[in-house]
Amino acid sequence: MSVVTAEVKGFAKINLVLDVLRKREDGYHEVEMVMQAVDLADKITIMPYQENRLETNYKYIPTDMNNLAMKAVALMQKEFPHLPPLLVKLEKNIPVAAGLAGGSADCAAVMLGINQLFDLQLSLIELEKLAAQLGSDIPFCLGGPTALATGRGEFIQKLPNCPKLYFVLIKPNFGASTPKVYGNLRLSEIEQHPSVQACVDALKIADGEQVLAALGNVLEWSTFELYPKVREIKLELQKAGCNAVLMSGSGPTVFAAFTDRKEAEDCYRKFKGKYQQVFLTETLDEEDLKERVKII
Numbered sequence: 001m002s003v004v005t006a007e008v009k010g011f012a013k014i015n016l017v018l019d020v021l022r023k024r025e026d027g028y029h030e031v032e033m034v035m036q037a038v039d040l041a042d043k044i045t046i047m048p049y050q051e052n053r054l055e056t057n058y059k060y061i062p063t064d065m066n067n068l069a070m071k072a073v074a075l076m077q078k079e080f081p082h083l084p085p086l087l088v089k090l091e092k093n094i095p096v097a098a099g100l101a102g103g104s105a106d107c108a109a110v111m112l113g114i115n116q117l118f119d120l121q122l123s124l125i126e127l128e129k130l131a132a133q134l135g136s137d138i139p140f141c142l143g144g145p146t147a148l149a150t151g152r153g154e155f156i157q158k159l160p161n162c163p164k165l166y167f168v169l170i171k172p173n174f175g176a177s178t179p180k181v182y183g184n185l186r187l188s189e190i191e192q193h194p195s196v197q198a199c200v201d202a203l204k205i206a207d208g209e210q211v212l213a214a215l216g217n218v219l220e221w222s223t224f225e226l227y228p229k230v231r232e233i234k235l236e237l238q239k240a241g242c243n244a245v246l247m248s249g250s251g252p253t254v255f256a257a258f259t260d261r262k263e264a265e266d267c268y269r270k271f272k273g274k275y276q277q278v279f280l281t282e283t284l285d286e287e288d289l290k291e292r293v294k295i296i
């Protein structure tokens with residue numbers, strides 16, 4: 001008899017806009033972000049097993065219960081004690097510590113997979129509440145594809161689908177520490193904040209060029225100071241003629257965004273040999289997310 005298995009895609013996210021409003025008493029920062037899911041994805045397979053176990057093709061991430069994917073398993077097992085031990089197979093395609101929410105995407109995918117595999121019938125809102133215990137970006141990764149995230153990032157309001165955009169992502173060969181980047185942010189020294197509203201307005205009228213014009217991320221300020229190479233990559237993309245260039249999340253991934261696929265492909269070809277990790281990816285819409293969990 002074959003074992004019932006869930007196959008789930010965990011999509012990377014980029015931030016079209018990331019603004020930080022203030023530092024909170026609990027150490028987190030109050031943010032306003034427009035988040036967008038893209039088609040760069042990890043593939044996760046979940047099945048019952050004799051013990052909890054993570055197998056992955058990527059050797060630099062922990063495979064014990066400290067991995068976010070396994071934290072999702074433990075949390076679901078705590079909530080639903082009748083669940084059996086699980087084997088999670090993780091095919092990693094999203095670079096780690098990159099500002100693309102790769103770990104959060106895996107965690108969300110595990111929660112979605114378990115919910116469906118065992119017919120737990122948790123609603124998206126219930127899953128979001130549970131996920132917020134494990135990390136600020138995970139609630140977005142459960143849903144998407146385009147949303148406004150507030151609070152510390154865990155409160156999600158759906159936005160209209162983003163008009164098709166293409167991205168060339170460049171991930172330098174080092175990671176950025178999110179706590180370090182937030183810790184180094186001196187909000188009082190930041191003169192110009194990006195406009196979340198301008199991005200939301202652009203999405204409402206489905207104007208891709210206007211979305212590109214609204215891109216902004218206050219964390220660049222901090223990450224560029226800590227990791228000067230990230231600024232260099234941004235300048236390099238701008239010098240190559242890319243008009244819309246931004247760092248994603250707390251970095252260090254920098255992306256150039258395009259409304260035109262061919263321009264994105266040209267840029268991708270230019271940078272592919274130059275950096276080890278260069279990706280060509282595109283926005284997802286509601287339709288694309290429908291098939292993300294498969295029970296086989």
Ligand code: C5P
Nearest residue numbers: 027028029031135136152153178179182
């Ligand atoms: O929630 P998550 O575990 O992803 O956050 C990692 C770290 O990033 C936090 O411990 C905190 O230092 C920082 N952070 C923050 N404000 C946020 C999100 C994260 O200061 N809104």
